[in-house]
Amino acid sequence: MRIERGGLTQREVLAKTKIKVSVSVYSRIENGETRIDKPAVVEVLLDALGVRPGPRRQELLQLANDASVEGWASSVRTRAGSAYREAVPDSMLRLTSLEERAARQLIIDNNVIPGVLQTPRYREVVTGKTLLASQRTLAPRIIEVRGLRADRFAARLPRSTLFIQRSALYADFGQPAMMVEQLPVLLDHMDDMGSPVAIRVMTVEDPLALQVTSLIRLSFEKGAFAAPDVIYTEAGGRAEFHRGPIAGEEAASDYLDYQDLSDLVIKQAPGPIPSRDLIVEALEWHRARL
Incomplete structure (x- = not known):
């Protein structure tokens, strides 16, 4: 304000x-x-x-x-004192609080299926494979927190568009059965005409060219005191927030860079039908390997 x-x-x-x-x-x-x-x-x-x-x-x-009002992650962080503190960093507290209030969000992930649509099995495997070495002892608690985030998303289902790199559809980490379980979750949203969740498959190599592995763009209801858009980025285990401009203010250069980047991904990604075909193709490939 x-x-x-x-x-x-x-x-x-x-x-x-x-x-x-x-x-x-x-x-x-x-x-x-x-x-x-x-x-x-x-x-x-x-x-x-x-x-x-x-x-x-x-x-x-x-x-x-x-x-x-604190987001749900705050209560998780204090559930068992310091046992959860490292598993719920400040960036997660802020992100979950913003997600609870967002009217719309755009999620771009370069490496894996976005966390809000991960099945429990996929979440457990991928978390173990992608955590930094210093975080591996926290894996059970991080998996639990990520699962709670996915549950909150499923209960609320805000209007969202998820962009997934095509190569992520084939990364099964040696467990094709896991992907045979995971990919239909994406297809369910694509086939449900009433779902507020849209999914697009990115076919351009390295679409997030600024050394960013994932990006979330959050928009809020407009009103007399509208909150500015926020862009959240992750790179090399580091999370950052970039606030959009409010009325009468010029946008910061870093925000504009990530806004342009996400706009470019939106323009380059195939539409719903080609994206669905790419997911089906990947699902058939995994089924053939069982």
Whole structure:
């Protein structure tokens, strides 16, 4: 959210609120670069900025309350203290919170079937094969958290388009039976005319050319205080978030790069019928190897 300070300086606002943060931290709050976790802080800021009781103030307070609600992954993280803390990094907390509120999402994965549509068997095998060496002891807990994420997705089914690299349809890790179980899950969505989940198979080699293994683009309902789009990327075990512009603001260059990249993938990917044919072809190949 953005509120005009009028003639007040940032120092004057802080003096009025008695909030113990530096001017630079407050500047990041004002520019939407730092999250405010406590709605009470927002109320103090509104008082200092002279936002009087009324519909506008109430809407801003409601927005603050909505934004402060933690995602389901937060409760998992504290379930057994530190046992789950490493399995649920801050990036997962933020991603799951955003996913819960997104009206639409676009998922591009270079190497595997996206996690939200993985079967339990596929998830267990792929997680074990793709984790960094330092994370392997966490595998059981990571698999559990990823399964919970898939369950939440299945229960809500937000409008989504998933882009899967063709080579991922053939990567069975020595278990063709696993793929014979996994690929029909994709076909079920493609054959269900009422499913809000669309699937496209990418045939261009290395479509995510910026050394990114996966990308998720999240869009939110538009309204008086619409949240900007967010792009989440993973590369080499490192996760990053890239915020889109809000009204009157120029988009950051990294966000524009990933927006252009995802737009290019959308244009290059085959349509639903060719994509379905590619999945069927891969399924038949795996069945022949049983």
